[in-house]
Amino acid sequence: MTTTEKPDYKVIGTRPIRPDGVEKVTGKALYGADIHLPDLVQGAVLRSPHAHARILSIDTSAAEAMPGVLAVVTHSDLPVVADKVLDMGEGASTASDMSKNVLAADKALYRGHAVAGVAATNVHDALTAIEAIKVEYEVLPPVLNVQDAMRDDAPLLDASRHTRTPTGEESENASNVAAHNRFEGGDVEAAFADADIVVEREFDTKMVHQGYIEPHNGTANWNSDGTLTVWTSTQGAFAVRGALAELLQLPVSRIRVIPMEIGGGFGGKIGVYLEPVAALLSRKCGRPVQLTMDRTDVFQATGPTSGGHMRGKIAVKDGKITAAEVSLAFEAGAFPGSPVMAGAMCMLSPYEVENFKVDAYDVVVNKPKVAAYRAPGAPNASFCVEQLIDELARETGADPLQFRLSNSAREGTRMITGVAHPRIGQEETVQAAQASDHYQSPIEGPNRGRGVAGGFWFNAGMQSSVVASVNPDGTVNLIEGSTDIGGTRAALAMQLAETLGIEYDSVRPTVVDTDSVGHNDVTGGSRTAYASGQAVYEAGLDIQQQMVARAAQLWECEAEDVEYADGGLRHTSDSEKTMTFAELAGKQMETGGPLQGRGSVVARSPGAAFGVHVVDVEVDPDTGKVDILRYTIAQDVGTAVHPAYVEGQMQGGVVQGIGWALNEEYYYGEDGRMENASFLDYRMPTSLDLPMIDTIIVEVPNPGHPFGVRGVGEVPIVPPLAAIANAVHDATGHRFTELPISPRRVVEELHNLQ
């Protein structure tokens, strides 16, 4: 479905094979744990068994004396760093918090918090040695959810932390609430007083993990000349480099980060965990050191996303949403930085809401520090808002999609941030879902129900930089620095091929290390196909301009008389004078030497993404099990560069959303131990739990991109939580306001078992 005329693209919109495909399916692709260097030694990390404890002392002497042990490090080996904010691209942290997260300082703030690292000649010696490290803990009561953490008498994770209030002041009393922000507009009280219908509910969600299949790893070689080389699995080699420079107090130029193939990230592979520890160990023992996590470490000690508590109240008058009052409190984990602000800013953005009051609380608890996870904050917040909207549609007797359409945001509608939407595809996306075969088909049978929900994600722009080198045979090497987690090598090569009018197969893209290309922000925020795509486009234009100049030189005419078109050069008035791209590529030596195009951008018009989901479920009333019968997702993607990968992103987001809705949760004991830190009991959906997920690609081109590209990867995880809850309500008559909607919760609710 395209709403505006799409240019007649030659490469964009096709489905070529990805450049990294063969290596991956034949097992030859190199991941972080595949690095084997001369003299490489293995390490292990000692982790806190307590969720909250003061570290009174650490005695490493016995471990250091053990056979095979080469180095032991603790927080005291890290330099003291300032409270400087480190923007990692998706989510910021202060350098000092990050330093304390990498190796615990005076306190262990969650079970699994790294306390010490050991390097040894083999992993068995390292594992034996960490058990010989004597840590004296004063165990403190843990705080495990936002409501407990916000109580006046709650144990404090950090007695020096005060709440930053909406006016920018610090609260008088110390608190676990790191920040309270507010968005206010219109006259909320008057709108509620004047409303036809008001619904109000509270909602709870649990901490969940991205569940990427490849555990974290980090290999570091601290050379004797004081330079540091790091091999790691990351979404942002430059973010890792920047964090290491700050944490280790090294000049950026002395650090080279080599991004390996990445087995999934979804936002969770931006921060650093093992890399700084491996670097310290390598500096101490003079050999390259490799650290890897197992699955339990990944669950307990990386960056999942927040659970939280939400209260929402929405008013309708004459079928229009007139007011919304929402309060969100999200778990940040051990250090501030939950995505609560993103959730607050996203949840109402598909709609026109004049009167609003939104409060957002960032709350620390004794759980791992959260990281980004696919549209961070938005799925939770939409779980609240999209259920209230469903209820309002029912109460007004409106079709739930028609109700959303009548209230849709469009170009010019202001979000709660005050920013007006540019050209967006919200209405087109709702209409596409309405017109779908799925929505047009009735849902029949007992215990079955249908739900819908919408979602919004900003998408990010940020910085990208690429170089394209033209080879004498007319092929091009595209050198980029955006690690590829979603098929972006293909998407970028396609955009360069389109710009130059050459074949996709003529472009060979390579993701290189931080010494080998200009700065690139993380692959996150759904930014890469858009922003790095824009850099690629500029590199293509650069090549075009240089080729025009060189053709003019060969033809002894003015550059204005030469034009670049259809993958070649031609004289505007002399039709005899033409050259293909490859012909001119073969004349580089005689026309000025090697031809390189460069593109560097700060992309500022990402073009937001909207999605509307329709889901049918069947609930077994005796066991409480929810089966997903049918699922359709409509999404505005701007322009689908590689439609197969766009569909894959849409389906992947839905799958993670289904898991989050139905079964996934960090299940904690009262002592603050995550009891289900394995893929057996942390229940992500398997292929047998999923139907085919039908995709409807809506293309409302982004006016801020040369090819109209919008980010596509994140928004598909936003609606499923609420869509499924709405479907379960339709099937059972019960509204589930707490995640996950697991068989346990459903059966206890339907049979009143508590």
Place this chain on the structure above:
Amino acid sequence: MKEIDYLAPSSLGEAYAALQNGKTSAFLAGGTDIIVQLREGRKEVDQLIDVKHIPELVSYAWTDDGGLVIGASVPFAEIYEDDEIVRRLPCVIDCATLVGGIQIQSRACFGGNIGNSGPAADTVPALIALGATLTLGSADGARDLPLEDFFTGPGQNVLGPGELIITVNIPPQPANSGSFFHRFIPRNEMDIAVVNVGARIDLDAGGERIEGARISVGAVAPVPLFVAAAGDALVGETPTEDSFARAADIAAEAATPITDMRGSIAQRVHLTRVLTYRALDRALERAREA
């Protein structure tokens, strides 16, 4: 994980000798539980005794009276690919096809699932419903006992220090009898039972009255339960919704589950009732087909 000796005895005699060499041992049959336990540090032993090379443990055979004796280490895949077992003992297939995925099933075995003695073991309620016994062997000789008497707690059983499971013995099933096993898991695969139930119903010759019934429930107590009272309550009854519901209630009353990440007490008691009723219903279908 520290270094471990690996032994692969090729006879029962060699195995008994290995068990008495003064070292702490674990058996490696399928390896699908023990290797994970050792790697995660949940268990520590000096040696692993591979029991996949002992003839008595890797073969199975029908007895003259129609019973089935299965060597403790026979992989599930070998069992469920045998058409005669599929036809005569479908309840065995219910559980054999459920443990693990296809790769796991080519190694995993009844002896391993029973010896691991997890309260949620998926083969156990099926085998208890069928009236299975175990033959245990040691240097001192062999002994038989009913499967339900084998377990003493989570991960614990009556195996003595020098003893191992040699065979699982399924007695001949009565005429007009049918058995069924199923479990409830939150996903459709790759999960551990929240509750699992095996049930057998023996009908009279006319197919109208229940002459006997055996019901076993897993994951609701420290050991898999044989709820004799639930089966006994059906004796003399006709198979109806009411009589099945009463038996299901008795099974639910016998359940003493815990709340953990896999389910709550209330949910497990409720599911015991639901699954027992459904298992009886399916067992009845099979009895009538028999």
